[in-house]
Amino acid sequence: xxxxxxxxxxxxxxxxxxxxxxxxxxxxxxxxxxxxxxxxxxxxxxxxxxxxxxxxxxxxxxxxxxxxxxxxxxxxxxxxxxxxxxxxxxxxxxxxxxxxxxxxxxxxxxxxxxxxxxxxxxxxxxxxxxxxxxxxxxxxxxxxxxxxxxxxxxxxxxxxxxxxxxxxxxxxxxxxxxxxxxxxxxxxxxxxxxxxxxxxxxxxxxxxx
Amino acid sequence: xxxxxxxxxxxxxxxxxxxxxxxxxxxxxxxxxxxxxxxxxxxxxxxxxxxxxxxxxxxxxxxxxxxxxxxxxxxxxxxxxxxxxxxxxxxxxxxxxxxxxxxxxxxxxxxxxxxxxxxxxxxxxxxxxxxxxxxxxxxxxxxxxxxxxxxxxxxxxxxxxxxxxxxxxxxxxxxxxxxxxxxxxxxxxxxxxxxxxxxxxxxxxxxxxxxxxxxxxxxxxxxxxxxxxxxxxxxxxxxxxxxxxxxxxxxxxxxxxxxxxxxxxxxxxxxxxxxxxxxxxxxxxxxxxxxxxxxxxxxxxxxxxxxxxxxxxxxxxxxxxxxxxxxxxxxxxxxxxxxxxxxxxxxxxxxxxxxxxxxxxxxxxxxxxxxxxxxxxxxxxxxxxxxxxxxxxxxxxxxxxxxxxxxxxxxxxxxxxxxxxxxxxxxxxxxxxxxxxxxxxxxxxxxxxxxxxxxxxxxxxxxxxxxxxxxxxxxxxxxxxxxxxx
Numbered sequence: 001x002x003x004x005x006x007x008x009x010x011x012x013x014x015x016x017x018x019x020x021x022x023x024x025x026x027x028x029x030x031x032x033x034x035x036x037x038x039x040x041x042x043x044x045x046x047x048x049x050x051x052x053x054x055x056x057x058x059x060x061x062x063x064x065x066x067x068x069x070x071x072x073x074x075x076x077x078x079x080x081x082x083x084x085x086x087x088x089x090x091x092x093x094x095x096x097x098x099x100x101x102x103x104x105x106x107x108x109x110x111x112x113x114x115x116x117x118x119x120x121x122x123x124x125x126x127x128x129x130x131x132x133x134x135x136x137x138x139x140x141x142x143x144x145x146x147x148x149x150x151x152x153x154x155x156x157x158x159x160x161x162x163x164x165x166x167x168x169x170x171x172x173x174x175x176x177x178x179x180x181x182x183x184x185x186x187x188x189x190x191x192x193x194x195x196x197x198x199x200x201x202x203x204x205x206x207x208x209x
Numbered sequence: 210x211x212x213x214x215x216x217x218x219x220x221x222x223x224x225x226x227x228x229x230x231x232x233x234x235x236x237x238x239x240x241x242x243x244x245x246x247x248x249x250x251x252x253x254x255x256x257x258x259x260x261x262x263x264x265x266x267x268x269x270x271x272x273x274x275x276x277x278x279x280x281x282x283x284x285x286x287x288x289x290x291x292x293x294x295x296x297x298x299x300x301x302x303x304x305x306x307x308x309x310x311x312x313x314x315x316x317x318x319x320x321x322x323x324x325x326x327x328x329x330x331x332x333x334x335x336x337x338x339x340x341x342x343x344x345x346x347x348x349x350x351x352x353x354x355x356x357x358x359x360x361x362x363x364x365x366x367x368x369x370x371x372x373x374x375x376x377x378x379x380x381x382x383x384x385x386x387x388x389x390x391x392x393x394x395x396x397x398x399x400x401x402x403x404x405x406x407x408x409x410x411x412x413x414x415x416x417x418x419x420x421x422x423x424x425x426x427x428x429x430x431x432x433x434x435x436x437x438x439x440x441x442x443x444x445x446x447x448x449x450x451x452x453x454x455x456x457x458x459x460x461x462x463x464x465x466x467x468x469x470x471x472x473x474x475x476x477x478x479x480x481x482x483x484x485x486x487x488x489x490x491x492x493x494x495x496x497x498x499x500x501x502x503x504x505x506x507x508x509x510x511x512x513x514x515x516x517x518x519x520x521x522x523x524x525x526x527x528x529x530x531x532x533x534x535x536x537x538x539x540x541x542x543x544x545x546x547x548x549x550x551x552x553x554x555x556x557x558x559x560x561x562x563x564x565x566x567x568x569x570x571x572x573x574x575x576x577x578x579x580x581x582x583x584x585x586x587x588x589x590x591x592x593x594x595x596x597x598x599x600x601x602x603x604x605x606x607x608x609x610x611x612x613x614x615x616x617x618x619x620x621x622x623x624x625x626x627x628x629x630x631x632x633x634x635x636x637x638x639x640x641x642x643x644x645x646x647x648x649x650x651x652x653x654x655x656x657x658x659x660x661x662x663x664x665x666x667x668x669x670x671x672x673x674x675x676x677x678x679x680x681x682x683x684x685x686x687x688x689x690x691x692x693x694x695x
Contacts, residue, residue, distance in 0.1 A: 020485075023486070024487075027493030058560050058562070060558070061604060063562055063603065066603070086474065086475060106482040107486075108485070108486070109485070
């Protein structure tokens, strides 16, 4: 599987349904993995690229909603699309509150299914992109030396060079040197931008953006 | 004088025996009808009619007036009991007539009985003057007393008329309520024969008709009419009851299927989902430049299998919905029944997060009986198990259905992992209207028991040592049948 390949998981205890959905999605060009129980799916390896799971709501043992809650708990970035035999309103409300992408009724037409999968994968793509962005930023901030970090902290706090110098017990000139290095390494042009990048780098993006 | 063969003795003895036998027949029906009071009266009437015939016969062969008088008094008592029982029977069986008539009849006849037994020479008795011998037309002599007819004697005749009026009223009530057969057979029969006896007896008393008293035969005819009616009604009731029971079983079954309708829809939805996705996948594969025909072939195979799967559920449902309820004594295959029921219930069980496991004995002999009814019992037990586990954590909800061949029977058990059954509930489980479910009617298990017992089997429940309860039933196997491989 290549780095960016989108994976679609199908979790349905009915083997025949799982097999059919698997074929359809492979036919539509996705990498597909089919599981016949929520437990088996939970134990599967974490995908590299964006992923989504087509999950049957009612299954013996762990059901669809429990599986979704597990994924949220474990911080696993997998968009969930529910499939159900009957439109159960309380279950659909709970599913959407837990962050499900869609709630589809069986038998499902390919256009609805593929659309929901696209939405789910796009959302995962964005999450991954923003996470990569903040990872890159964090890398830039990580390259700062100890003294530069101290200066950065105080700049972000809104202190003037003079105040920083007094705070750290160094000359204002040295502060200026450190500060320009910080600006250079992080790519920020103004103090305000520096502050924004600093915040962005320290925010770990989870599911919703 | 007396011929060695007495036709009179034969006829009257037969009358005694016939009345008595009819009475006994009534007792047997009476028992089946929960000892309804009207049967007490008809039984009493049969016994009194039997004794009446006996005393009539004794009178015919009395040689002195004192003996004759004694039998005459006893016979009068019997007639009183017969008429009173008849009127009370008519009141209960046909309908109420006027109360005053009833009271008058009782008073007049009581006076008559007291007069005849205690004061034979008193004003309201029939005074016996002397004995005479008369011959029948075939030449057999018998004794009969010459009686002095007194004005007070007409009271009894008046009472007979009142009895007729009362019977007419009763019959009319029965007729109006649509009980026409009763009105005609019981009411009409009684009126006819009382009229005949009521005309014949005074004619004998007056010496106009020279025959013995023949009240016994009139009574025998009435007793026979009553017995005929009561037995035919009991028979009809029994068939009605059976039909009602079967209909109730069918309705319960349809009720159960209704309860799991959502589950059945879900179960049919699965193959439909697979068929649609498979077909759309096939369309995509075929649109490719070099379609993988093997893949397409697999898809078509799957579509066929799923279609058959949906079809088998629908086929089984149809059998459970419309079925005339005559117990077919064909060979029924328990494993097939388990498979069909689990197929029908898969959706419902899935919705309730229940895992259904089946452990079916590979070589199970066929049982005698009706597969649909066995399916009903299984479905009832599995649904009960499902309801019992509504508070059980999802991951431990499990139902195991096992079939085991035992000595001359097949054992079927349904075990759950619910809370089990308390010891004091165990003996009552199969009683009608006993229920452990909040919205249960308590008829399911009672019906299960009836079905199993009709098949000559038995059903019982027990608590499991670890968790939950197990319901078992055993059905006798059909002899000389080939074992059907599972």
